[in-house]
Amino acid sequence: MSGIGMGWQSAEPPRRARAVQTARLAVALACVSVFAGFWAGAAPAQSQTGASAPASKAANPPNPVDAQRKNWYNDPFFALSNAISACPQPLGPLMTKAEADDDAHYRVERGTTCWLAHKCSKPNSYLYDPDIAAAIRQQLQGDALFAGTSIWITVQRRFVYAEGCVGRGFDSAALERRLAAIPDVEQVFVRVSSNPQGALPYKTLSTAP
Numbered sequence: 001m002s003g004i005g006m007g008w009q010s011a012e013p014p015r016r017a018r019a020v021q022t023a024r025l026a027v028a029l030a031c032v033s034v035f036a037g038f039w040a041g042a043a044p045a046q047s048q049t050g051a052s053a054p055a056s057k058a059a060n061p062p063n064p065v066d067a068q069r070k071n072w073y074n075d076p077f078f079a080l081s082n083a084i085s086a087c088p089q090p091l092g093p094l095m096t097k098a099e100a101d102d103d104a105h106y107r108v109e110r111g112t113t114c115w116l117a118h119k120c121s122k123p124n125s126y127l128y129d130p131d132i133a134a135a136i137r138q139q140l141q142g143d144a145l146f147a148g149t150s151i152w153i154t155v156q157r158r159f160v161y162a163e164g165c166v167g168r169g170f171d172s173a174a175l176e177r178r179l180a181a182i183p184d185v186e187q188v189f190v191r192v193s194s195n196p197q198g199a200l201p202y203k204t205l206s207t208a209p
Contacts, residue, residue, distance in 0.1 A: 076133030
């Protein structure tokens with residue numbers, strides 16, 4: 001009896017081992033089937049992502065630095081005309097916080113120089129800028145000189161910057177004279193181009209450092 005019992009016990013483990021192997025094989029095949037289905041479904045999505053990648057690059061998301069640029073000192077900056085829609089907007093007084101902090105000392109120094117030299121009745125030359133901007137709007141906005149142009153005005157420390165796009169034959173000298181005639185204007189800089197797609201004589205967001 002004991003011999004028969006030992007023979008039965010020796011035969012049992014192989015059968016049990018085969019059953020375990022069979023079960024493991026079934027689980028492995030099931031996993032392969034699941035992953036095969038997953039990759040089959042993922043392939044189109046992956047292909048679609050690859051196809052959309054160039055589109056996202058083409059969209060050219062805005063530079064994060066540009067998003068930080070603001071007119072921190074509220075310098076007058078406005079469009080005097082807007083007839084050329086393709087004209088890139090000038091950078092004007094827009095700057096990052098770091099640039100504004102770096103410029104703070106120089107603004108105080110430059111602004112008070114005029115008063116210390118007894119050339120200004122106001123203690124800081126930047127205090128003239130709002131009135132200069134208002135006079136430019138009142139005297140030049142809608143003037144025939146600006147027909148067919150897109151020109152922005154920036155006023156900083158009694159300096160006037162006229163930047164933008166104009167038609168061929170535009171009289172830049174006449175614009176400079178008109179702006180220089182505004183009371184309290186110290187200097188005028190006219191930077192305009194007749195080719196919006198070409199190299200521009202002024203900075204824009206895309207050309208800012």
